[in-house]
Amino acid sequence: MTPLKSPWYLCLIASLLSSATFEATLEAAPSPSDEPTIAELRVGFNGAYKLGCWTPVEIELTGGAKQFTGRLAITVPDSDGVPTTVVSAEDRPVGVQPGQTTSARLLVRVGQSNATWLVRFLAEGQVLAERKFYSGPEQDTGAVPGGVPATNRLLLEFGPTVGLGELVRAQDSNNEQTATKIIHVEQTAELPTDWIGFEGIDTVLLATSEPERYRPLLQNSTRVESLRRWVELGGRLVVFCGSEAEELLADDGVLAELIPGKFAEMVPLRQWQALETYSGAERPKTNGGRLDLRIPKLENVQGHIMANAGSPENALPLVVRSRLGLGELVFVALDFDRPPFRDWEGRTSFLRKILNWSSSEGELRQADKTLASVDSDDMIGKLRVALDNQFAGVEVVPFAVVALFVVVYILLIGPGDYLFVSRLLKRPELTWVTFPLIVIGVSAAAYWYANWKKGDQLRINQVEVVDFDLESGLARGTVWSHFFTPRVDDYDLTLQPRYLASPIANHLQSQVSWLGLPGYALGGMQGSAAQTTAFSQGYSFTPNLAGMKSVPVQVWSTKTISARWSAQVDSPIAPSLYRTGDELLGGELSNLSGMGLDDCLLLHGNWAYYLGPMADGVSVKLDHTIQPRTVKTSLTSATAGDTTETDTADDGTVSFRSAESDVTRLVKVMMFFDAIDGRRYTGKLHRYQSFLDMSHLLRQKELAILLARIRQPGSQWLNSDQPFQSDDDKHWTFYRFVVPVGTAPSP
Known part of the structure; x- marks a missing residue:
């Protein structure tokens, strides 16, 4: 048989179909996009962060077919639901290489628990990547x-x-508002x-038995340096450093600047007695109740030695409670992640004392019951309410007046209009004129009344x-403006900080933000429904x-x-104070601030x-004419507030x-919350702005x-570089000067 021969036109059709199929295959094959994509968003510390506080976020970008250099922007709502945007610095551009993964970090402040996050990558004047x-x-x-x-405690x-x-687990209650969460960073x-x-x-804890974790620093x-700065400005740091102290605490060690003294040498520790006395717990029965450790010995220790394994003349501090600037520093010369402390039954009570937590869970639970369910659970909520009630010439329209306006309005547009045009004028068609006039008139009256x-x-x-802080020259300012x-x-809006009578120009760092309301109250950051806003664009x-x-x-x-x-500033106070034999104060203080200090x-x-x-220019001498009272009595007395x-x-x-609407009283309580047993006194928490509490310095x-108050206005807000103010503003400006106290002079 001879093979069949296809007609020429069949060959042409087959060729065209084959070509079309090949082109369709090419079009369907995926090709890499030119633009990068936003792959991942990592928030806080292992996903943990507080509402209403600045927290780090990390954005991961995957490059496309082209290289781009641009900036990252993140938009999240504030506590009022208004979108807020942070953008990476222009002088630190984010580079994305083709096919490669790049990550960058920003700081954000989230105001709602159910927030929506919008992440954008901006380059060449446009949005190249966007993801919600x-x-x-x-x-x-x-x-x-x-x-x-914001009232949780994050460790x-x-x-x-x-x-x-x-x-x-032993300390925490079931109250969501007071929960404590542990964040472990690797x-x-x-x-x-x-x-x-x-x-x-709230507290950073460093455990150092694995020094390789710290070597990258x-x-x-x-x-x-960032950690140290945070502590200096009111943070709280606990350092556990025992067996590896020689590497980490020596002069060139990575943690040498984070201890309350100078590392001298490694010495043996054999006895439990100092630890038993401090923690109130018995030693373990293993090894005959003896220790065999090598621990660091510190010299020139600054602070209070809470546990001493040496003698008064030759101290071997095991626990030192000190300070770094305005913050608290606790040093423990032991490794609590290693035997024998890892398995010690007294470890929990020891850690409780280190963190200065109450051991009475019953008292904490009782305090939790006093927290109002319809109010903010934090002191900052009380301060916001008090400030809201202090506006000069601004009065809230009572509900009864609003209801009266509604009733009058209904009567006017209903029976009033009918009787006027039908009975009095006898021209019902005029309602087309009288009705809009009534609406306009009532609206104008309501607006005038509200404006009045x-x-x-x-x-x-x-x-x-x-x-x-007189010793370091560090000044820290905290401003709340309502x-x-x-x-x-x-x-x-920007802030022009003032120190006493003068604006600060040099060595200044400042951050501004919105301030949220903790809790479930109306406008709170945990409200059952997100706050809505008429402003879709928001601010940056x-x-x-x-x-x-x-x-x-x-x-x-x-x-x-x-x-x-x-900022770093000059000292306005010349102190010469000393402790007397009965632990009272003697000496004198001189005011060199250039202005008067009130209510000192x-x-x-x-x-x-x-x-x-x-x-x-005046000096005050502490003598028998100035009799001390307890801190709590002085800060909560009849004359401690704006009114007696x-x-x-x-x-x-x-x-x-009876005093919770007094701004001065509220601020004094917040400034020394722990010292006056504020949890029991107020029935409130003080965790949202807890860095303000300087009670720990009173333990030194x-x-x-x-503590003093000045009558002149403090720092100045600027709106487009112009003063943001009015003639009827109210200011409460307080100063706290941390001054050294020496020993009594020799007779």
Whole structure:
């Protein structure tokens, strides 16, 4: 048989079909995109972060077919639901290489527990990549963890675990607002490079028995410097360092600047007695109850030696409670992640004392029951309410008046209009004229009345607390400003810090932000429903967080903003104080500030000395005419606030309930919350802005704190570089001077 021959046109058709199929295959084959994609968003520390606090985030980008250099932007809501955006610095661009993964870090402040996150990569004047993330279960695609309440207690642990889990389980209650959470960090790269990234952390704990974890910090000390700065500005650090101290604490060691003395040598530790006395727990029965350890010996120790294995003349500090700037530093010359302490039954009680936590769970639970369910659970909520009630010339329209307006309006547009046009004028068709006139008239009357009650001027109520450490020259300022605006407007806000009478220009660092309301109250960051806003565009922070651009505020509304600043300044106080034999104070203080200081109160240990006003250049001598009272009595007495109270207890204190609207009283309680047993006194928490509490410095016998108030306005907010103020603003400005106390002079 001969083969069949296909006609020529069949061959042509087959060729065309084959070509079309090949082209379709080429079109369907995936090709790499030119633009990068946003692959992942990692929030906080292992997913844990506080609402209303700055927290680090890490964005992971995957490169496309082309190389790009740009900036990252993250948008999240503030506590009012208004979108806020942070953008990476222009001088630190983010480079994305083709096909490679790049990560970058930013700081964000989230105001709602169910926030939506918008992440964008900006380059060449456009958005090249964009992705939304939602707060929810981590296993969900595109989900990130939600923030924990601002009143939670977050413990950040780096290095091997020291047994905090047992302590938290024994200590914690079931109240969501008071929960304590442990965050374990494995690598130094997870630590923030900016101190403000630690803002949501209550205590950082470093365990050092595995020194290889710390060696990367020798190559780049930025993270150690950030940690140190955070402590200096009010943070709390606990360092456990025993067997590896020679490497880590020596002069060139990575932690040499984070201990309350100078490393001298390694010495043996054989006895448990000092640890038993400190913790109140018995030694283990193994090894005959003896130790065989080598621990570091510190010299020139600054602070209070809580446990001493040596003699008074030749101390061997095991536990030192000290300070670093305005913050608290606790040093433990032991490794609690290793035997025999790892298996010691007394480890929990030891850690409780290290952290200075109450051991009475019953008292804590009783205090939790006093927390109001419809109010903020934190002291900052009380301060916001008090500031809201202090606006000059601004009155809230009573509900009864609103109801009366509604009733009058209904009567006018209904029977009133009918009787007027039908019975009096006898021309019902005129209702087409009278009805809109009534609507316009009532609306105008309501607007006039509201404007008359609330005013037509900006109002600002501001509290500022400035703390100064005489030994280091460090000044720290904390500003809370609650402002009312009678119109819809937006503002470009920055802060011009002032120290005493002068603006600060040199060596200044400042961060500004919105201030949230903790809890489930109306407007709270954990409200059952997210706050809605009419402002879809929102506002943005400058890359250095020193300003906010285009902050929108609705008509007849308030907003609370805050700022933190620090600088090196000259000392305005010349102290010459010493401890007497009965642990009271002697000596004198001189005011060299260039301005008068009012309501001066000198605090030392459990005692407070009322000095009254100190004019510029005046010295006050502590003698028998100035009798001390307890710190709690002095800070909560009848005359401790803006007004004098008459209803006092037997010990001279004023109940918190009768004084909770007094701004001065609230601020004094917040400044020394632990010293006055604030949890019991107020029934509230003080964790959102807990760095303000300087009670730990009162435990240092070598220190005293001079508390004073100045009548001049403090730091100045600027709107587009112009003063953001009115003639009826109110200011509460307090100063705390941390002064050294020496020993009594020889007779």
